[in-house]
Amino acid sequence: MEDKTALSQGSVFRSLLAIVQWWGFNVTVIIMNKWIFQKLDFKFPLSVSCVHFICSSIGAYIAIKVLKVKPLIVVEPEDRWKRIFPMSFVFCINIVLGNVSLRYIPVSFMQTIKSFTPATTVVLQWLVWRKYFDWRIWASLVPIVGGILLTSVTELSFNAFGFSAALLGCLATSTKTILAESLLHGYKFDSINTVYYMAPFATMILGVPxxxxxxxxxxxxxxxxxxxxxxxxxxxxxxxxxFCLNFSIFYVIHSTTAVTFNVAGNLKVAVAVLISWLIFRNPISAMNAVGCAITLGGCTFYGYVRHLLSQQPASTGTPRTPRTPRSRMELLPLVNDKLDDKV
Incomplete structure (x- = not known):
């Protein structure tokens, strides 16, 4: 009994450690990028993104080839161009848009808009693939969209270009996730191997521009x-x-459950907003804070609904109609919440 208790306590400690170090790397990278643009006056988001990709390429190579943290997943040369390159292109756009938005809008506003990603993913899959979703998925998007609208209307440091870049970044993240489901079919990528293959392509794509x-x-x-x-x-x-952030995601994936990760992710946004306000002192109105809270609450509810649906057993023997999903998984968006946070 004592062994089980000690094992349980050790598991909780590892989960907390994983979440804290993930929070630390994520918030630090966001704050440092904003510091680079605002305090160092280095207003070159493409170049900053390029530096990140170069460091990530080197870091992934060292982790896999030298330290052998994870075994290399071998990808055929033809698949690298047909599958990895399109993913890298969208991955590159996603990171660049995030850095561009950081240059023009506060961290708090950018992080809130980034929470819009579940809504863009669901809508894209519904429009492009005509995928069926349970009504609870749609209901969970209402507070997310409503919170974003309230935050945008009441944002005191609103910038149309930065807002557009952040919103397009959500679309790029959704597109990356949807492409991953089809282009990377058959390859079980972890976060380090993903960076190992995508970062060099992203560096090549971004270097000339x-x-x-x-x-x-x-x-x-x-x-x-x-x-x-x-x-x-x-x-x-x-x-x-x-790069360390990508590595921390790999650690937190294996140390927490999907529900814990979802809640921790939304709390991480709140921590990033608070710390950025303490450092940069960007004005935040009361209604703006309420909008942010509603959005984060909606994201938490969305994650709970996804978890609830994934736990339900598939129904059998029910006559199908054109609108009936073929399986329970069709009720769920193609969103890998644990890998959408890479920088």
Whole structure:
């Protein structure tokens, strides 16, 4: 009995440790990126994203090839271009849009908009694939959409370009998830192998646009900025921590349940909002805070509904109609909540 109790306590401790280190890396990367754009005046989101991809490529190579943390999942060369490259392209767009939005809007607003991803995923699958969803899935989206609308209307630091970038980032995240279901069919990727294959492609995709669009601005920044070396260290450190975030997701996946992860993810958004406000002091109205709380509550309810539906046994012997799902899994959106948070 004591052994079981000790084992249970050890499991809880590992789960808490996994969540705390995931929170730490995630919030730190977000705050550092905002600091780079706002305090260091390094207003080049494409280049920052490129640094992240380069660091992630190197980190994934070391983790798999040198430290052998995870075995390499072998992908055929043809599949790398037909399957991995399209995923990498959307992955790249997703990260860039997130960094672009951080340049123009506060962390609190950006994180709230990012919570809109479940709604965009469900709507995309419904429109494109005509996928059936249980009414409770649709009901869970109401507070998410309502909270986003209230937050947007009452946001004191509203910027149309930053808002659009964050919203498009939600669409890119949803598209990435949906593509993963079809393009990566047959490959059971973990987070490290995903980065190992996608980050080099993303670096290649982003390198030329970053050079052409931001090269001159970066050269001017080098000439006029006073603390070059310390600033470069912070930019590089943000890239290293971005890879560590991916690694932390791999750890938290194996240490928590889906429900725990969902709740922890929404609490992480609240922590990011609070810490960003303490550092940057961006104005937040009372109604704006209420909108954010409604959105996070809606996300938690959405995660609970997904879990509830996934636990229900499939019904048998029921006559099918064109609107009847073929299986219980058709009631669930193709959203891998545990892997949508990569930076």
């Amino acid at each position: 970053a050079l052409l669009l931001e090269g001159n601005g970066i050269l001017e920044w080098f000439q006029t900025h006073e603390t070059i070396y310390s600033s470069l260290f912070i930019i590089l450190l943000s890239g290293v921590l971005a």
